[in-house]
Amino acid sequence: MKEIRVKKDTLLPQLKKARLFRHLPDEAIEKLIECSRFVEYDPQEILIREHAVEQDVYVILSGACSVMVHQEGGDAYVATLGAGQVVGEAAIFSNMPRIATVLAQDTVRLMCFERTAFLKVLQDDPRSGMKVLFMIVHNLMMKLREVNLELAFERRDDGGQAEVDQLIESLIPAAGAVGLTPQQ
Structure with missing residues (x-):
């Protein structure tokens, strides 16, 4: 990771396109820009490490990131995030450990702000702050919805015990059905 310089005059129109x-108003975005750092990550470099406790929130300016969760057999892919999307926004609300690892798929440029600086800007303009917090909650709800849909899809593919019993019965009939008797 390295800090980069960005042209602030081209940044404002780019950020206005981001859902967050x-x-x-432009003045609120400019205040957020002032309290932010701008960073670049190389391909396969980790932005966020699962289980780490951090307070940084990122807006992807360019490039793409993979979201991964560690499981027993290795890392499981969750999603790909790209320009205009927010990463790590749950850090605004708590000091809980990160729930996923996020790594750069290619060269990724990000706007990075820390929770306390971000909340200070939002407190200075409560109307804008409410809008931003509403969008963050909306983003988190959409991510939760996607995870719930994925879980429902996976559970639908899991066979129930009745299906397993029926399969076994069709392959290996019960002892009395084919004239088998227990040995004496």
């Missing part, structure tokens, strides 16, 4: 900032 879409409803904010």
